Structure formats: structure tokens, C-alpha cells
Amino acid sequence: MVNLAQSSPAEGEPLSLPAQIDPRITRLLRETGFIRALKSGFGGPVHLLFPEIFRDTISRFEDVLDQRALHYHLMFAKKANKAESFVQESALAGIGLDAATVEEAANAMANGIRPDHIGISGPAKSDILLALAAQQGFLIALDSPDELDRASFIARRVGRPLRALIRLTPESQEKSRFGIAAARLSLMLDRLDDGIQLEGLSFHLSGYSIPERAEAAFTTARLLLKLRQDFPNCRKLDIGGGLPVSYCRETDWQTFLDREQPGDFHGNKRFSGYYPYHQPHDGPSALAAILDTKPSGQTHSLAALLKETGIELLLEPGRALLDQAGITLFSVQGVKDRGDYGIITADGTSFSLSEQWFDSEFLPDPLLLPARPEAPSPYPASIGGVSCLDSDMLTWRKISFPQKPRRGDILCYPNTAGYQMDSNESEFHGLPLPRKIAVGLNAPDFTWCLDETYCAATAGIDIQG
Template sequence: MASGLLAELAYALGGPFHFLLPDAFTANLTAMQDALTAAGVDGFIYYAKKANKAAVFAERAAAGAAGIDVASAAELREALGHGVRGEHLMVTGPAKDPVLLRLAIVHSATLAVDALDELDQVISLALTGRVRPARVLLRVLPDAQPHSRFGMSPSELATALERCIQGGDAIRMEGFSFHLSGYALQPRADLAARLVEQCLRARVMGLEASRISIGGGLPVSYTDAKSWDTFLETQRPAHYHANKTFHSGDFYPYHSPVAGTRALAALLATRPKPSASTVAELLADAGIELLLEPGRALLDQAGATVFRVQGVKDRDGYQILTVDGTSLSLSEQWFNSEYLPDPQLIPLDQDAPSGVFPASVGAATCLESDMLTWRKIAFPHPPRVGDLLFYPNTAGYQMDSNESPFHDLPLPPKVVIDRTDHVRPRWRLDRHFT
């Protein structure tokens, strides 16, 4: 992205902003769809909308023959309003509101049912509405994560299957789903194989059971292996403002040797223990459709965030920069972690001297802990008031997961950068409804 355009946007918008690159989203989606086809897998991708609220990504999902994973009535309405068909919606989340359940049934969305009482609600609403059957997946509690608050135990699943049979035409039990924390491929493959077996057993009982959802969890690699390993090995309190301490295990895995579409291809080629067949082969042999709900992986390189430096304060051997926004727009800080891709300095003075100028980055609030970057970043030019700070690759979960108009500061607007058929990129504001 040209620094001149960013400077123009900062001037026009008068504060921090996010810019979105929808072409990157479309490229990621197409690559994942191609990976499913190449593996011979009948699959469908739902964009996990919680990863970014922007309307343009919902629009691109609809245009790209994908669905959307939603967890609230507002998200469902937004998805419909931006062109996603009801039958292409996946409704997840625990203890869903009755309004959300009713909307999902009316629009033929797929419901990932998380508990027995929720299943009873779904069946009751479907019987009362008498419009169409409720389409459900039964969410499984992972053996490897027995303390997860998501999913049903084996005994609860057995009861749920019986209730699906008793529900008759009011319900279509289309298969199973799971929520699995972490990014390792083998546990995800093992659980997918278990769900295939569950589908085969459910079919014997007379249920449809032709789909499984394995959620998201496709990693994104933000940096190279050497930089990541060096950071983990050498980071210590002296590298941070106020000698802040971070634990290595709290960081997102900012490097992954296999990420995004390559991670999906690797997952499909993984052999679940103790099977001799790959995940792709098990799905094909059983005639089961694979459902995925990626968020971060679809948003890789699809956006960034820009702040303006409005204050510079000297400290012993480094500076503290204050920018015109808050860390609520860089959400990693609110998980007792640090967003590790370094911000890039775009100096107002193009003739600024070169060198090494360490600085941490604070927010324009009264909170001591409101730091966008605790690390002392080695900037190549001396930061000055009016310079811009560019945080790369923030579209996935960073921009708006925790945004808040704290201090009555306005939320940073989202700017869509359109490149198609234009020599110079053109911009517009995102058409988010709320």
C-alpha cells in the first residue's frame, strides 16, 4: 500500500483507520476451495464472521459461493442483508437465544446444537412454526479437551440421537460438529475420523448424517521461523516498556511451518490414528461433506491498521509514542499478549535521518496499561508527531474484536481498497449496517 494514499486517508478521516483488501480474502477463499477439490473432498466453507465485522467480507463470501458462520441474530441478519443465502449459514455458539434459533429455522440455516436443552428448544420451535424442518449438527465434546464448555458427552449424544428420531419431520439431523482449541492438525484429523464413524452409526438409526463440521483452527503464519524462534529465545523484560513480563506460551503462534490453504491440504492428507486412510479418503468413502469455518485464515493479508503519532516522550534509552487511538483496536493486547508483527513507521518528513530509534507505543487514554506495543521497536527513523504507524495483517480478530468508544473516541472507520480495473487503488468506506 502506497504511503501517499495512507497519508491522504489519515488526513481525510482525521484519526486512526483500518483498511481492507477484499481481493486477498477472495484469493484465500478460492485457494481453500481448490484444495478441497484437489483432494477429492465434497466440502463447503463458512467464513467465521466473528473474525471481522466488515460488510465487504460477507459480500465476498456470498460472491464466492461460500457461507457465513454466525453466533447472534444480528450477525445472521447482516449475513442475509449482504447476500448470503439462509441455507448457507452456520449458526454456532452455546445456549443460543430463542430469537436466533427461530430465525435460523425460518431461513433453513444449519444449527450446531450444543446441548440437550437447546435441542429440545429447536424441536419445539420447529414443531410450532410448521414451516420447515430444523437442520442440525450435534456438537461433540472432544475427548482430548474434556473440560471444554462446548459440546455433548457420549451419553448426551446418545440421548440427542434418540430425540432427533422422535422429532420426526420437524428435524433433519445432518451430522456432527466440534470445537477444538489449538492449531495442531493430528488431533483435528483424529476427531474428524471419529465424527465420520458417528455419522455411519447414525445412518443405521435412520438419520441423514451426511455432513461434519471441523470448525476453524487453520493457522496463519505472520513471520518466518528464524525470527519467531529468536524472539521466543531472547525476549526478556528489558525489551519492554516498564519491564513488562510476557510468557511465551501466551503468544499466538506467529510462525507456522504449514499455514492457511497448505494447512487445509495437509489436514486432508493426514491419517487419523489408527486409520490407514487419510481424512480425505475417509470422507469420500463415507460420502460425507466436510464443513469448515475459518476466520483468521481467510483474512490473512486482507487488511491493516494505521494510527497517527500525536505525542513523543523520551525515556531512558527509548521513547514512548502516543497515537490517536487505543489498543482496543489492536485486540491481542487484551489477551495478556502482544501483537508481534512490528508496526512500520511512515515518516511525515521523507528526509528524516536513518538509524536505530527504539520506541514503545501507547494509546490516547488515561489507562497505564493501554499500550498498543509494549516492546521497544527499533524504528529506522526518529518517530515524530504527525508520522503514521502501520500495523500489518490485522484483519483477523485484531481490528474490532474488542473495539470500544472509550473516552468517547470514535471507532476507527474501515476503508475498502478496490484495485480491480484501476491503475491507482481506489477507496470507499465499508458498508457495515450497524
């Protein structure tokens, strides 16, 4: 039997960061015959998607909002993963989708998302996207006076007003390239005409600070209430995404940060920074904390303010909705001994594990699924891609595997659905893009289909007869 046990590193052992893994996924990984059949059947790296987990996470977000009796609109930020199955599940759940391109918006509608449930973000949208938004009724976040003028002109040409928010730059992140400072909001308001139907305000905030997002939401909500005097349709507040995912336990993350040194990595590699792989909150509980925040000097929580004033809350989680909703499998193509550690060559490239291309590393430990389990004999190894680039490393860190990996063994990277799978995918060297496979976890027997043939309305249901 494959040993999937992960333990925290003891003093003197190689640096590790065990991932938190949903029990349903652990059960799947123990079905080695099923895993190997999928992997060998499609060749190259494969991404396994878990739409049922995605569906459960949508429900957890909705529970947080329903418990506070809020008027809200949840939108999946599609940029976090291109998979069709997650869009299908979003449509079936009745939530919306945040897009930034014509292609993303068209894909959303093709998979069942209602046009009025599509939000459009990003700076300086293309003319085609603005025209499509006016024609279909998307909600656009306008980023600048120039964009507002162009959007209004296009909307008048189309003959339908464009539903819009104005995106603000919070004071705490005044150097951001997105949005406009509240002090300059009049530059936007003075340009409004019958081409634009202003429905509210949004803001862009980088990072995962709960107090900072709550403060920005309070400030923007107060400004929104003032605007209602002249713009009665201003009832929407979009707080964006920026909700965290916790990939590992707090003690393991702190141990990693305390012990990390150049010698833990192939070539003494150093990085400019890491994603905060442990968070005290996951996405739904972080949202609850934001909504329950009472900023200094306030008598009401954010949730109470929104409820009492009838403001509709919009939010756009991506990574947080995809927590535990996918894993990525590579095969071991070869292992080179380098004395005190080895270098594994996987059957793909780091373009399929996108964190490396942000001068960082995806840190949760990959799991070894050996074709022939052996008695434990730890073997440290880094993991390189199949390309001719020295920098093509999936994992620079020397991972302590329970046995020496062999050609044909499978490497499993956990929790990769959020941004890791396809943000930077490429057919470099003529390699095909990894296939995405939707796997059903809840039935007694695991089921699968290609992502592009997934139908959320019938998934897991026998409709024959």
C-alpha cells in the first residue's frame, strides 16, 4: 500500500512542508490502479479536478452570507483556473463569474452563466469587450476617466446603457495601478451621461489582510451612501477577492520559515518571497471575519451596515473557491544522483506549476506514488522539468521522499487548482498542454470525464432508464 502519511520535520531532518489534504482526495490517492490508469491513458502531466469540492466551497461561502441575511452576488474569478467544469458548477449554483477578456466572458455564457451575472474587471478593457458588455448586460468596473469616456461612447453606439461600477484605489495602496483615488472621483462622476448606468463602487486591494479589506469596505460603503443622493441606482459594493487559502498547518509553516536556508535548495536557490502558505482563516471564515469587523469608532459591523442600508455585496474569490479542488500529477522520467541528493526529471515543465514563474516556489510537499512500494529509506531530491532550460525546476527544494523515486512513479502536487495549473501553461518544445480530468469523489466508485465534456447538471447522476 502507498504510504501517504505526512509528518512534521524533526530537528535535523530535511526541510518539509506537509500539505493539508481533503480526506476524499487521500482516499482517491490510495486507489493507485485508478490513478495510474488515468495518468498513463493521457500521457504527460494531468490535472485532476474535483467539482464536488468546488461546489461544497460555494455552499460554505453562501452560508456565511445567508447567516448574516445579506443581499449579495458571489462571482467566481475565472482567471484562477480555465477549467470548464468549475464554470459549469458556478452556473448550476446560480453564482456569477468575474472575467477580464472577451474569451472569458464568452466561455462563461457558453457554460450557462447568465449575462447579468458576469462582472468585468481589469484595466482599459478592449472596445469589443465594452461593446459586448453593453449588448449583454455585463457589469463593468470602470478603471479611469478615459475608459469611462470610451465606454459611454460605445454604449451609445450600441444603443444600450452600460451597467457600471467605478473602481477606487484604497488609500492604503495608493501606488496600485488599478482604480482611481476617492479624492479624484469627481473626475469620473462629472463625465457620466446616458451611456453609463452607475450601479455602485468597487476597489482593488492586494494581499490578505482582513482588517485592511474591512476598512476599505467600510470607507467605500460610506462613500456609496453619499452618492445615492444623486445616483439612486448606486447600491452595489464590490470588495474583490483576496480571500486566503491555508495550505498547511501553522506549526509546519513557522518551522519552515525558521529553518529555511540556501542549502535546502538545489543550487542554493533563493527566492524574493513566498505565498503565505498558512493562514489563520480559509476563504469562508476570512469572509465571516471581514463582515463581522467593527472598525475603530464604528458601532456597527460591516455586515450590519450593509444590511441596514440595503447595499448589495459583490465579491470575486478565485483561489479561495478552488481550495482543495484539484491536484496535478507528473510521472518520474528519470533520476540523477548528485551525491547527497538527487534530481528527478518529470514528464512535463514548470509551466504547469505556475508559481516558479513568479520568482517563487510552490512549497507544499509533493507526494510520491511509487509503482512498487519499498521499505522506508528516505531519499532527498529536487524536481526538474523535461525542457532544456536549467531554470525549468518544478521544485528547487530537496524533498525527502520515503524511498528513492523510480522511472514510472507518480508525483502528486496537492491543491493546485488555484492559479498553479494553467496561468502560464505553454506548448514549449511542442509538448501538448496537460489534460484536465474531472473526477467524481462522492460515489462509492470514482468516476471521471474530460473537463470539456463535464456536465454539472448530470454529474454523479444515473439518468438512464
